[in-house]
Amino acid sequence: MTEPRNMAASVPEQSRGVRGDAAATGGTGSRAQPRHARSSSPSQASQADPIAFIEEMLVNPETGRPFVLTGAERLFLRHAFDCHPDGRAVYPELVFGAPKKSGKSTLAALCLLYAVRALGQRFAEGCVASNSREQSANRVFLMAARIVEASPLLRPDAKVIGDRITFRSTGATISAISSDYSTAAGSNPTISTFDEPWAFTSELDHRLFDELVPPPTRVPGWRLCSTYAGFVGESVLLEPLYKRGLTGKQIAPDLYAAGGLLMFWTHRFTAPWQTEAWRDQMREQLRPNQYLRMIENRWVSGEESFVDMAWWDACVDPEARPLLTDRDLRVWVGVDASVKRDSTAIACCAYDRVSKKVRLVWHRVFQPSPEEPLDFENTIEATLLQLRQRFRIREVRYDPYQMQATAQRLVARHVPMVEFAQSVPNLTEASTNLYELVKGANLVAYPDADVRLAIQRAVAVETPRGWKISKASASHKIDVVVALGMAALGAVQDASRSAPIIFGPDVLRKAATVPPRDRFAGLTATLVTRNRFARFR
Numbered sequence: 001m002t003e004p005r006n007m008a009a010s011v012p013e014q015s016r017g018v019r020g021d022a023a024a025t026g027g028t029g030s031r032a033q034p035r036h037a038r039s040s041s042p043s044q045a046s047q048a049d050p051i052a053f054i055e056e057m058l059v060n061p062e063t064g065r066p067f068v069l070t071g072a073e074r075l076f077l078r079h080a081f082d083c084h085p086d087g088r089a090v091y092p093e094l095v096f097g098a099p100k101k102s103g104k105s106t107l108a109a110l111c112l113l114y115a116v117r118a119l120g121q122r123f124a125e126g127c128v129a130s131n132s133r134e135q136s137a138n139r140v141f142l143m144a145a146r147i148v149e150a151s152p153l154l155r156p157d158a159k160v161i162g163d164r165i166t167f168r169s170t171g172a173t174i175s176a177i178s179s180d181y182s183t184a185a186g187s188n189p190t191i192s193t194f195d196e197p198w199a200f201t202s203e204l205d206h207r208l209f210d211e212l213v214p215p216p217t218r219v220p221g222w223r224l225c226s227t228y229a230g231f232v233g234e235s236v237l238l239e240p241l242y243k244r245g246l247t248g249k250q251i252a253p254d255l256y257a258a259g260g261l262l263m264f265w266t267h268r269f270t271a272p273w274q275t276e277a278w279r280d281q282m283r284e285q286l287r288p289n290q291y292l293r294m295i296e297n298r299w300v301s302g303e304e305s306f307v308d309m310a311w312w313d314a315c316v317d318p319e320a321r322p323l324l325t326d327r328d329l330r331v332w333v334g335v336d337a338s339v340k341r342d343s344t345a346i347a348c349c350a351y352d353r354v355s356k357k358v359r360l361v362w363h364r365v366f367q368p369s370p371e372e373p374l375d376f377e378n379t380i381e382a383t384l385l386q387l388r389q390r391f392r393i394r395e396v397r398y399d400p401y402q403m404q405a406t407a408q409r410l411v412a413r414h415v416p417m418v419e420f421a422q423s424v425p426n427l428t429e430a431s432t433n434l435y436e437l438v439k440g441a442n443l444v445a446y447p448d449a450d451v452r453l454a455i456q457r458a459v460a461v462e463t464p465r466g467w468k469i470s471k472a473s474a475s476h477k478i479d480v481v482v483a484l485g486m487a488a489l490g491a492v493q494d495a496s497r498s499a500p501i502i503f504g505p506d507v508l509r510k511a512a513t514v515p516p517r518d519r520f521a522g523l524t525a526t527l528v529t530r531n532r533f534a535r536f537r
Contacts (some may be wrong), residue, residue, distance in 0.1 A: 051494035072270035089220035091262035141176035198230025321447035334486030427468035
């Protein structure tokens with residue numbers, strides 16, 4: 001078996017400035033020294049050594065100073081660009097997995113520049129891919145472009161236009177490509193990078209990944225993934241790479257070699273700005289599963305409890321009761337409907353401008369069955385028409401999938417129906433809003449055992465496209481939670497608007513007794529008095 005050689009062949013460990021790596025990475029970080037001759041030229045030496053190239057030639061655009069790599073980055077780079085004697089990469093597949101804000105995207109940009117500018121042949125290609133064109137441009141590619149423009153040794157040779165960097169001396173290019181795999185067909189990359197591949201979940205994403213496999217015409221060639229953990233059973237591209245890496249040999253702390261795959265995967269903080277105070281802040285702000293996945297870099301299930309039941313109990317006012325009627329009360333209504341299987345729920349919410357909280361005003365749940373499907377006209381429509389008589393309905397939010405005909409009939413009777421399709425963006429917005437209201441005790445609810453049970457059975461299902469309220473079991477009924485989320489979102493969105501002016505019958509009667517020249521002043525005084533004590537108007 002031939003012994004791999006390191007492209008960083010020219011510089012001894014002492015001159016790389018890597019003293020103290022053992023402490024930084026939890027191990028010795030030592031490896032066999034390369035056998036071939038060292039270059040006497042500093043420029044050639046820096047181009048042959050990724051660590052020297054980065055720290056001697058590249059400038060951090062945020063500080064205006066040369067980059068200073070972390071111990072984890074040094075450990076990864078010391079092995080990532082090893083090559084066989086024939087020039088082929090020892091590890092054409094590279095994975096760098098670390099907690100959020102570890103500098104992963106910046107490291108990917110540094111590797112991209114090193115591979116294309118220092119190791120690539122003439123007309124070398126670097127491709128920056130991600131699960132969307134916008135993310136690609138905003139992360140790795142933009143960082144690479146900023147580094148080029150900030151680095152005096154690269155800037156004169158580079159031209160940055162749009163989503164393309166060109167090096168004039170070699171004709172090498174770095175391009176941000178779209179998520180459409182057809183745009184990558186025919187490419188011949190020296191290196192391709194994938195930022196946060198945990199979000200690559202579709203067949204089209206996988207085809208893009210396949211198109212950017214290191215080709216045999218580029219020697220050496222690499223494919224690099226920089227990421228934190230994903231969701232078990234959902235992150236179909238990253239999870240197999242992660243499992244494959246763990247089956248390999250651990251060659252250093254948190255560093256695994258499995259055939260042609262080199263994987264660095266750590267749960268530790270590796271950057272100086274990742275402090276314990278920041279960890280505590282993230283633990284408070286993120287839901288438990290998200291904290292584990294993003295901050296500790298651990299794989300999680302897509303489901304967890306929607307809210308802590310202690311939070312919900314803190315929102316329940318023992319003295320509150322469902323409100324029967326208030327013709328001046330502005331309410332938002334959410335309807336989650338089903339004909340045969342799930343229950344159908346209606347929830348009404350109002351916004352209290354005095355306490356600045358959302359109030360659950362009233363709710364009702366209908367339970368259909370396959371044998372006795374729900375009669376929408378005699379249940380949902382009749383109930384909404386009654387609510388229109390009892391409150392000032394601002395909006396009735398509904399999913400048009402089950403209620404299109406019902407909505408058309410209600411609109412004809414002047415009920416303000418508003419479509420709220422249960423798409424991932426809509427459900428994410430409604431679910432997040434309800435979560436924040438409950439967590440911050442900014443929701444006031446009356447005691448109700450069925451509503452509490454539904455809240456207890458609701459789970460937050462996380463997907464790469466967002467998260468939504470769902471249920472752990474098909475037999476669990478959580479429709480009232482979904483309806484509450486829709487109604488509460490409407491109430492919160494209205495909170496930013498100015499308080500409305502209410503012209504009630506008593507105001508008009510009083511205005512009729514005031515002389516014409518004083519009528520406006522009298523109305524103003526009356527309205528100020530009324531609105532001062534208005535709670536939900």
